[in-house]
Amino acid sequence: MTTPLAVTMGEPAGIGPDLLLALYAQRRERNLPAFVVFGHAGLLRDRARRLGLDITVAEAGAAAATELFDAALPVVPLAGTVADRPGELQAEAAPVVIEAIVQAVAATLEGQCRGVVTAPIHKSALYHAGFRHPGHTEFLAELCSVDGKAALPVMMLAHEDLRTVPLTIHVPLKDVPALVTQALIVETLGVMAHDLRTRFGIAAPRIAVAGLNPHAGEDGAIGREEIEVIGPALAAARAEGIDAVGPLPGDTLFYPPHWRQYDAVLAMYHDQALVPIKTVAFDAGVNVTLGLPIVRTSPDHGTALGLAGTGKASAASFAAAIAMADRMTRAGA
């Protein structure tokens, strides 16, 4: 019997619990693979009742989840108290939210689950509770460390054939130029090329690389990072056999006839990478972490506190995240 996907509960005040319950209720129509939730069974029962969903929630280990899935939503229970208060952040929820991620990753590394799909976390709520990672991406890299060495955290937003990667992730914009280094560009391109081959089945990936400055620096008149850093990094990556093209002006790169020539785009900062995909595909985009020994996906949206408990949030991106994790793990990557 196939091992289940691990799904984390995410921020209980947000829409994560609503969406995983809605998807469980639609599991047959949507032909979803078996999944097991790492979360709080009581919260999920209360939220299901609030949403009018007739769902049996059963506490179970990951090993029993696939067999149970047709009859009940399997939940690996976590210690701690979480009340069903949609839209209201609770300090006591933070350790439960973090533990869900820790246990889901451990179960996947141990082979009890075949990949992790994370529901959104509320980052500032976790920061207040002492969480010291910018987001899942960096935390997962640390949880998957080998011999104490964490993988390079690489975030990809993916939709059909548009895939974008921010070189720098959750950092203030003023810090970006100093973080755009040749070493980071070459290493990130290496992870992208490897995972596009192994996780996405693209035999010879072609990667477009955006410039940092307007018009990719206009030959040095509007910034020199393209000439001094990005250009030499691309030459080094190409010498390693990576098909990387650039630096290209970031504004016109996302004109569809341009990006369609490439399998992925490496952008220099968070919004340069995420704005295009969230604009054209907010409902179907998937956030994927590259460079890990396990598959991890998540919906591309956040906690949407104002929609929690209303039943109005779209489950499309969450469903796409489950489907993508299913495909990636079945591909044997």
Ligand SMILES: NC(=O)c1ccc[n+]([C@@H]2O[C@H](COP(=O)([O-])OP(=O)(O)OC[C@H]3O[C@@H](n4cnc5c(N)ncnc54)[C@H](O)[C@@H]3O)[C@@H](O)[C@H]2O)c1
């Ligand atoms: N993977 C993650 O854990 C993840 C991803 C993105 C944002 N976040 C976090 O979420 C929190 C809120 O972030 P935000 O407000 O910038 O983004 P958001 O995605 O939560 O909300 C942005 C807008 O989109 C709407 N929206 C979001 N998801 C929707 C859905 N499924 N259906 C219909 N409408 C939806 C919201 O109502 C809001 O108007 C922040 O703490 C952020 O860090 C987490």
Ligand SMILES: N[C@H](C(=O)O)[C@H](O)COP(=O)(O)O
């Ligand atoms: N920047 C991402 C987004 O907006 O989709 C996001 O916050 C998710 O980050 P993690 O997967 O690292 O939590």
